[in-house]
Amino acid sequence: MIVTIIGTGLIGGSLAITLREKGVAERIIGVDQHESHLQRAKELNIIDEGMTLDDAMQCSDLIILAIPVDGVLQVLPTLMDKVRPNQVIMDVGSTKQKILQLVAGHPNRGRFVAAHPMAGTEYSGPDAAVRNLFVNKTMVLCDVKNSDEDALEMVEDMVDKLQMRTVYMNGEEHDLHTAYVSHISHITSFALALTVLKKEKESGRIFELASGGFESTVRLAKSSPDMWVPIFKHNRGNVLDVLDEHIHQLQQMKALLEAEDYDTFYKLIQKSNKIRKILK
Amino acid sequence: MIVTIIGTGLIGGSLAITLREKGVAERIIGVDQHESHLQRAKELNIIDEGMTLDDAMQCSDLIILAIPVDGVLQVLPTLMDKVRPNQVIMDVGSTKQKILQLVAGHPNRGRFVAAHPMAGTEYSGPDAAVRNLFVNKTMVLCDVKNSDEDALEMVEDMVDKLQMRTVYMNGEEHDLHTAYVSHISHITSFALALTVLKKEKESGRIFELASGGFESTVRLAKSSPDMWVPIFKHNRGNVLDVLDEHIHQLQQMKALLEAEDYDTFYKLIQKSNKIRKILK
Missing domain, CATH: 3.40.50.720 (NAD(P)-binding Rossmann-like Domain)
Structure with a gap:
């Protein structure tokens, strides 16, 4: 055809x-x-x-x-x-x-x-x-x-x-699920790149140390805004919900670190390790 | 030897x-x-x-x-x-x-x-x-x-x-730089895994859609707390600084999305794309 x-x-x-x-x-x-x-x-x-x-x-x-x-x-x-x-x-x-x-x-x-x-x-x-x-x-x-x-x-x-x-x-399910398994990954990557690029300005040596873990979490930040801004725009409600939850998780980790509550931090990481069951 | x-x-x-x-x-x-x-x-x-x-x-x-x-x-x-x-x-x-x-x-x-x-x-x-x-x-x-x-x-x-x-x-430079190119990547991965696992409880179908981008940003969440809690503990000051900055970047993106200011969001992603120069 x-x-x-x-x-x-x-x-x-x-x-x-x-x-x-x-x-x-x-x-x-x-x-x-x-x-x-x-x-x-x-x-x-x-x-x-x-x-x-x-x-x-x-x-x-x-x-x-x-x-x-x-x-x-x-x-x-x-x-x-x-x-x-x-x-x-x-x-x-x-x-x-x-x-x-x-x-x-x-x-x-x-x-x-x-x-x-x-x-x-x-x-x-x-x-x-x-x-x-x-x-x-x-x-x-x-x-x-x-x-x-x-x-x-x-x-x-x-x-x-x-x-x-x-x-x-259906479209509703699709947009909800992709906010979690795709759109938020891009937001965190963009934000991580901005965080590190900002610091790099002050201190030129950061990237000498970048290895696989960094590359893995930041590579999505190379993605085109022409593609991604419309996605965030058209899935705004779901993206905002998951972004809220993600910021909340980071704030919780920050609070534990501030309080030096390493036992709870340990348990939180153990909980996040359950992602092993899902990722091959 | x-x-x-x-x-x-x-x-x-x-x-x-x-x-x-x-x-x-x-x-x-x-x-x-x-x-x-x-x-x-x-x-x-x-x-x-x-x-x-x-x-x-x-x-x-x-x-x-x-x-x-x-x-x-x-x-x-x-x-x-x-x-x-x-x-x-x-x-x-x-x-x-x-x-x-x-x-x-x-x-x-x-x-x-x-x-x-x-x-x-x-x-x-x-x-x-x-x-x-x-x-x-x-x-x-x-x-x-x-x-x-x-x-x-x-x-x-x-x-x-x-x-x-x-x-x-020197040790000071090392701990500052690794907070940016390694430790924060792990924190965001742990937090991302927790965000998605929490939602998965309500809605069992999320992971049918997980693809390379998700895997890439979340794989570090499989890392052992035995290794990582001591790292966060012994680099607490630097990790808190970079975590603060990262949360700030995410909040900025959230605010732009809430205000539907897609032009500024576009420029932010363009800025983060500069990571291309550093990652191969």
């Missing part, structure tokens, strides 16, 4: 590479507001050609929206109006409630499938696109009862070919 | 494996208060034999203290009293000021070298010991002007064989 990828960056580009490799897409069209991204995606053989959105809509079986969520909210209404009964639109945005609200009740709602691959890196743009980004990762499909059966099947077949496992939820 | 490793866990065990492999140690003696660790270290061929500390002191050229920093503070005074002029004692503890204060002015101060390899994992015990843990990592040597020339040379030769680069600082 012919697949259009709107947004030829990390996620869109990686999808394009894998869909071609797995024989899902025989032709891949790129749409991108950055002409330089389209150019680069062609050079890297990620897409076959660049087109305007209108032209791409004329000849595609599947249209994948792989742009920041504020972009999805802007572009999706037009796509929904124009989509033909044999076409499928899918988004891969990191928040889902606002997107699902936007298309709710639309006469063509059935042609749309809301998806979120729980995969990524801290890099962006076509050069960040990689093979196998999605292998063994989770694809969340939201609100699938409102997608047409054939549209859902097309996406589910694709998810199989990407070697992903599928989890089904 | 004959090397005694006090503490046959992650760091001590990994040192033993590498020192044997590189031909630095022809015999390795293990000392551990946990009989089961000694047994396991022997089974894994990490050490040649287990001994009491007294017996090990009789026959060793180099004695390496690889136990939590509160243990170092307990054991070191006796070792300093007993050390012979041809022996070298080295510690690999994660905080340095208290240790250096303890040995300051001791008649045998010259036989002691204070070291801290900036390497590790979130695992502990002899089974966590691995080859190549130290390759291309940084070894901090502290306060070396107070070590005898031959003692320092022995340790520096060893650091070369471990394929590490050396950084020299």
Whole structure:
């Protein structure tokens, strides 16, 4: 089939590479507001050609929206109006409630499938696109009862070919859970980077000592604000709740350290060690 | 030479494996208060034999203290009293000021070298010991002007064989810098794990969605409280300072989100992206 990828960056580009490799897409069209991204995606053989959105809509079986969520909210209404009964639109945005609200009740709602691959890196743009980004990762499909059966099947077949496992939820659950397992991790990383960069100004030697543990907790701070500000904006309520709780946990640790109550601090760390059961 | 490793866990065990492999140690003696660790270290061929500390002191050229920093503070005074002029004692503890204060002015101060390899994992015990843990990592040597020339040379030769680069600082600098690039990363990880585990109790589906970003920021929360509580205790002042600053950064982000000031939030993330220059 012919697949259009709107947004030829990390996620869109990686999808394009894998869909071609797995024989899902025989032709891949790129749409991108950055002409330089389209150019680069062609050079890297990620897409076959660049087109305007209108032209791409004329000849595609599947249209994948792989742009920041504020972009999805802007572009999706037009796509929904124009989509033909044999076409499928899918988004891969990191928040889902606002997107699902936007298309709710639309006469063509059935042609749309809301998806979120729980995969990524801290890099962006076509050069960040990689093979196998999605292998063994989770694809969340939201609100699938409102997608047409054939549209859902097309996406589910694709998810199989990407070697992903599928989890089904509604948009509300999705946005709550991702605030905990993805969005807060980015906030702490950004804050940690700012904390250390501020100190580095005074004392130039900090980074001589940075090792794996530091890199691991701070690498997400390389992530693009173009992607992340819209996520925080569109999942503001959940992100604020979890941020509140996280600040509370840090304040508790601070209070224990101030009081030199090392026994309770020990028990708190033991409790946090239970994350071992969940992380492999 | 004959090397005694006090503490046959992650760091001590990994040192033993590498020192044997590189031909630095022809015999390795293990000392551990946990009989089961000694047994396991022997089974894994990490050490040649287990001994009491007294017996090990009789026959060793180099004695390496690889136990939590509160243990170092307990054991070191006796070792300093007993050390012979041809022996070298080295510690690999994660905080340095208290240790250096303890040995300051001791008649045998010259036989002691204070070291801290900036390497590790979130695992502990002899089974966590691995080859190549130290390759291309940084070894901090502290306060070396107070070590005898031959003692320092022995340790520096060893650091070369471990394929590490050396950084020299005093204990004060060391404890300040490690608070920023190591200790705070662990605090945020512990707090993040607690935040998410608490929510998971209410809502069992969070971890279906956990992916690489989450794992990366939370993996340090698997770390042992036996190692980390003493570190926070002995670097309390610096850890409190950086924790304060980190909480302040998070509160700032929270305030921006509450005020829906996404422009300033965007600039803040851009600022934190400067960490790219430092992390490879």
